[in-house]
Each structure stands twice: as C-alpha cells, then as structure tokens.
Amino acid sequence: MYRRTANGLELLCVHPGGPYLQHRDAGAWSIPKGVPEPDEALFRAACREFTEETGLSSTPPYLPLGEVRQKGGKVVHAWAFEGDTPPGWQPTSNTFELEWPPQSGRQQRFPEIDRAAWLDPDTARQKLNAAQAALVDRLDAMLSRANPADVG
Numbered sequence: 001m002y003r004r005t006a007n008g009l010e011l012l013c014v015h016p017g018g019p020y021l022q023h024r025d026a027g028a029w030s031i032p033k034g035v036p037e038p039d040e041a042l043f044r045a046a047c048r049e050f051t052e053e054t055g056l057s058s059t060p061p062y063l064p065l066g067e068v069r070q071k072g073g074k075v076v077h078a079w080a081f082e083g084d085t086p087p088g089w090q091p092t093s094n095t096f097e098l099e100w101p102p103q104s105g106r107q108q109r110f111p112e113i114d115r116a117a118w119l120d121p122d123t124a125r126q127k128l129n130a131a132q133a134a135l136v137d138r139l140d141a142m143l144s145r146a147n148p149a150d151v152g
Helices: 042-054 121-127 130-146
Strands: 002-005 008-016 063-069 075-080 095-099 107-111 113-119
Touching: 002 130, 008 042, 008 121, 008 130, 042 075, 042 113, 063 130, 075 130, 107 113, 113 121, 121 130
Parallel strands: none
Antiparallel strands: 002 008, 008 113, 063 075, 095 107
C-alpha cells in the first residue's frame, strides 16, 4: 500500500513478529506478504496475505511490481495499490507458533507482524529486506512517470 502526502510518497511497511528479528531494524522490515495456498493464484494470495497481516483490505487499481528473489531464495511477487490507514490504526496480524526458547519444548504464539509504519522511499529502502528495495524503486519510477508533480 502506498499513499501520497504533502511530503511525498510513503509506503506501508511491516516488521515481522517473533523473537528472531525482534531487535533488528535495518534490513528486517518487509512488505506484507506470505505463501500462496495450493492452487491459489499469486495475486489472490497477495491480497489475502495483506489482509491477514494488516487487518486492512486492498483496493484496485493495482500496479504490478514484478518479482524479486531474496537472499535465501524466496521469490516475492508484488502488486501495489493506493490507500491509507484509519486514524489510530494498528495492525491486527494473524499469529504463528514457535518453540521458544529453542529446544525448550515450549510452544509460544507470536504475531506475524509486530508493527507497521509509513515510510518514505529512502527510509523504506534502508529498512526493507535488501531484495525488496527494488520493489520500492519500481513503484517510485512508475508513479514518477505517471504523475511527476504528485510524488516528492
């Protein structure tokens, strides 16, 4: 999701929940994303995962941003859309179970997303997983070509 403000373009980015990235900032953030269900179209999966991770709905029109391959090999397919969050909004993410601490035998529940923020493109490039910065570049370029006066 992106929005245009008086200060320019902003992108909704999310920080993964759970203990592993809890104290990491630069390079740890992501776009809302997830894994498609068997036989689920990638675009439908993207819309579903956005809602599951944020509690918000996506709305057309959608801008296809293509795909990126993250360092670990995961391929991320992305679409962007313009929108905004309601005042006071906080993400209402689904959760996952993880044995924590490791080898303790205890299962704990963690939110998939522990926080979200509107970030300008430069900040997003720093905070996002390195491969996902290319998605910011693509969106920025598309919007700059379409409406150069609207994007700062």
